Amino acid sequence: MxxxxxxxxxxxxxxxxxxxxxxxxxxxxxxxxxxxxxxxxxxxxxxxxxxxxxxxxxxxxxxxxxxxxxxxxxxEELPFNRAMRSWIYRAAKNVENVIGFGSTRDLRPIGTVIFVDAPFPPLGQTMVLPKEMIIGHECRIPYKTSSLFNISAMSYGALSKEAVQALSRGAAKAGCWLNTGEGGISPYHLEGGADLIAQIGTAKYGYRDKEGNLDEDHLKQAAAYDQVKMFEIKLSQGAKPGKGGILPAVKVTPEVAKIRGIEPYKESVSPNRHVDIANVSQLLDKIQYIREVTGKPVGFKIVLGNYDWLDELFMEIVRRGFGAAPDFITLDSKDGGSGAAPMSLMDYVGLTIKESLPVLVNKLVEYGLRKRIKVIASGKLVTPGEVAWALCIGADFINSARGFMFSLGCIQALRCHLNTCPTGITSHQKRFRYGLIPENKADRVYHYAKNMVQEVGIICHSCGVEEPRELRRHHARQVTENGLSVLLSELYPVPAVKHFLT
Missing domain, CATH: 1.10.287 (Helix Hairpins)
Structure with missing residues (x-):
């Protein structure tokens, strides 16, 4: 005891x-x-x-x-509110997106878009699907695709290995393209079998010689991949117009550095513009050079701010002949954001897609280039209504980066640039990457792309058109200051072709 x-x-x-x-x-x-x-x-x-x-x-x-x-x-959240994220999550999981008891979307704010339903839509259909379109008729190897909604530029380095693998596999299954971003073509972009758009950034990562100049042999090596369908010269991007790409040193792993041709664990900062492109003549020369070397369509990506230069560009194309034109223009919105950027640029510089897309399309119409140059719109176009709006204005294709990041499981933690993304999408740390299973997330990428096209097709069918690209500005209205809506065709009238071209 x-x-x-x-x-x-x-x-x-x-x-x-x-x-x-x-x-x-x-x-x-x-x-x-x-x-x-x-x-x-x-x-x-x-x-x-x-x-x-x-x-x-x-x-x-x-x-x-x-x-x-x-x-x-x-x-009410920014950059993406809960309603937008929830729609993407449901679409990616292939969960029914039907709601009851009415929409929570407030239709009164200025700028709200409302689509005009037809009194007699096509009978016996629920949606319409996109038809095949050709980009680069002037090229030796034009690109034929029926894809409408595609994956915007995100490089390996900015994204983890597993994220790129999932995007590549999902894009192949969905039949959409994947833009490699400015970091070059990685094995993970290729392994899924998706169509690729090879982006050439201002630092020319993946396509440069030892001095940093654009290298013909590297271009030919990239073009030799059957998966690489087009080349895109990046002049600027939504998050940071006027500034080069930024990859923090902690994300420049030895493998990323090898693909880019730079030193590991040193901050990767691209020049703010291409050193060999200082005017529209040099831009067209570079487009023609890459097109001749690769035989594939070539275009450029831009965020519009000052758009007077478009007149100079299109006049030079008219002078040289329509064969000198870029095969496509990717128009990014100033509120893009998959890349790291100074807040002063993110907040204040450039035009949003809502303002710049009508300007670009109208300029193409004025100079008779609308059919020659395809328009790819990007920048917060992540739900069916936004995609359908872009089609009404005149876009031929829509790209999304953050929409597909949400499909991978992004929770908008706002830590993309810190290498501590809790979902492993933008982190190279093994403990975060462990949670991202490419095989599983590839299905979500596929479902998001598929359900997006289907729901855009539902809007198009309701508007009475037979194909999404048949949407016109008279198929949508926008709420104005007095609380009433007007047709987009009245807000953004389509101009006549300039007299010297008729």
């Missing part, structure tokens, strides 16, 4: 010692933190309210993650 009491006494004594030791350590830490806060010189709140002021920093850090779940309404 006494032995048991002795053991119990020792246990209680140890517990008391542990408790008071723990409290003592906490007290010492608190005292140390108090004096540190009181006498440090960087934070005013810490000096005035030692210890407790750290609670503000904690709440501020947690707020980024908690607001979207507990406080934000369905349609």
């Amino acid at each position: 006494s032995a048991h009491l002795s053991i119990l006494y020792e246990t209680i004594e140890f517990g008391e010692i542990f408790k008071y030791s723990f409290l003592g350590i906490l007290f010492i830490i608190a005292v140390g933190l108090f004096f540190y806060d009181r006498y440090q010189k960087e934070h005013s709140l810490w000096r005035n309210y030692p210890i407790i002021a750290h609670g503000r920093n904690l709440l501020e850090a947690l707020g980024v993650y908690l607001r979207q779940y507990f406080y934000a309404m369905d349609r």
